[in-house]
Amino acid sequence: MTTTTDTPRSEIAGPLTLGARGGRRRVKRKTVQTIIWAVVLTAFCLLVLYPLAWLLFASFKPNSEFGSNPGLLPNAPTIDNYFKVAEGIAGVPLWRFFANSLLLAGAAVVGTLFSSALAAYAFARVRFKGAGILFAAMIGTLLLPFHVVIIPQYILFNRLDLVDTFWPLILPRFLATEAFFVFLIVQFIRNIPRDMDEAARIDGAGHGRIFLSIILPLIKPALITSAIFAFIWTWNDFLGPLLYLTSPENYPLPIALRLYNDQTSGSDYGATVAASFIALVPILLFFIVFQRFLVSGVATQGLKG
């Protein structure tokens, strides 16, 4: 964006200032500006990343150093925290928590994409009775704070005897309960010209065919955005698993992390920090791999199709 607006201005400015020399000076000044910007931004970046770096270094601090040494570097570096964490908690190995987290996040991604895309197609393209009210009701659920629905939802799953299984956390994803994603995809579909559907219809395609062959390939950016958000949110979710999962072997990582910490019986800060760092790695990788899709996915939201 900045380059496209800047170039014409310098082209105009070029001849107005004194010939080639002035232009070179301008280029020079521009390089200086770029360097300053780079330095300033790097400094900001370091500032923002400092907690992460602290986390990494702190994971090598022995437990007794927490509190007495708030600085970045450990006085007596040790790798024991990682060994301790690898052993797992209360007879449950660490990989189990990882597997649970992956299962939940994976199911959430699949479920969200599947159900939200279908629901969004219906809202955007199918004319049915009560579409307006239903759409408003769906948007309404965005305004409902999660805490309001906790207890009724809990009662529901408790009566269905599904507490301490993964179903209460997975099932809603397959029922398009995340209004945010439905809305995101609806807006995306609405920007796709109807001419395409109509052309397909003339060729004899029904709603199923139009959805699969026309719409689905065109909303890929929205789907990728939804997938990334669904993954990150589920991976970090604490309250949902806390309420619905009871047995330690079903816990995902965020709950397992907290098990090292208990103010009433002593806390193992070293293990907490080491486990936090390990838990962070997958999501960091996920983000690094998918971030360009994320940016392009969000950017296309604003464009007319």
Place this chain on the structure above:
Amino acid sequence: MFRFLKGRALGAGALIGSAVLALSACSGGGGGGAAEPAATFDPDEKVTLTMTFWGNDIRAGLYEEVIAAFNEEYPNITVNSSFLGFPEYWEKRQTEAAGGGLPDVMAMDMNYLRQYSQNGLLLDLEPYLGNIIDTEPLSEEIVGTGVVDGQTTGIPTSTNAWGMYTNPKLLEQVGVEDFQGGDWEDYQDWMKEVTDAAAAAGVQLWGGTDYTGRIQSFEIQQRANGQDLFTEDGEPNFTEEDLAEYWESGSEMREGITVPQQRLEEVYPLSGFDTAIAASELTWDNFGSGYLGNLGAEYTELGLVEPPVTEEGAKDLYLKASMLHSISAETEHPEAAATLVNFLINSPRSGEIFGSNRGIPASETALEAAELDPISQQIADYEASIEDRLGEAPPVPVVGYGTLEEKFRQIGQELGFGTITVDEAVDQFFNEMDVVLNQ
């Protein structure tokens, strides 16, 4: 654009509809009577119980061992246990309390006992006392701490008492003798001596932390005058003047005698004592092993002495149940659950395995079997040594006491920062109390 805006009225109706749906499901829950109790448990019946407690991975390992020992004796009872840290534990229990599905056997805290009992969520254990649950090894006061409105709904696993920890190694460094007892002013003078000596020696050390930030120190001062913080009916039993006087009494030590609040924030969630910048701290006596763990290997022993005296000869201290075990009112197997509770509290095996992990065992049979490490032995000795000062435990805390305790601590912090005056602090606390008690 948003096509639904055209049908704005309908849309609004739908919005309200989804809100009402969500809210209407919030009521209900609680209640439910238990089956006719039997005095013994049928040893052949196959039963599965759910059981939950708070703690860390170490405690979870101990519970696993105790349950294995329990199954040697009762192979027909399968126990599915789970655990969480203290705050999450209560978040989950509160949801279950409202939505149903409390576990058969659970760890209970004094601060929640009244709320859960009065909502009918806990089984009255009266019919099992003296038969399935052996009360012989438990003192009358200890069983009494789990009684709400005439019903016994919790049995304490262990006890603790308010005490004062000192750090002998730090005191030696600055050349000050351990606190020799005395009243609160003597204690403040002693702290000043330590702080001054440390400053002279160029050591980052203070005599202690501001005890007026804790409601318990206020409680024992009030008890010395024969008044609990709250009456049996849950009415506050102290005046604004009492509280103002208490906080005022700390104003001098906050000015450079105790650890500055800013230093305390830096080391949070550890305390000043944990991090060797305070030479003494008033707290529950079960903090000892946690302190030693956090202080690190250089520190091998701690001093544990009586809190300062308010009134000579007064019975201001008391034994508090650090954890209780309760049974859900909705359990399908009350006898089996009571059998498990008895085993967790009274059996020598549980004493042997837990040691002092949950506090000093409340049951004599468990205590005798427990092999106490030096710090736990010190705590047990301490609780025996303060017998003259031990009075009857205060009534079960009012609903919302946990909130008040936390508010008290926060106000203590603000006083430490000097951001509010004592009068404002008193106002804030009484306002909070008004909200909590009258909701």
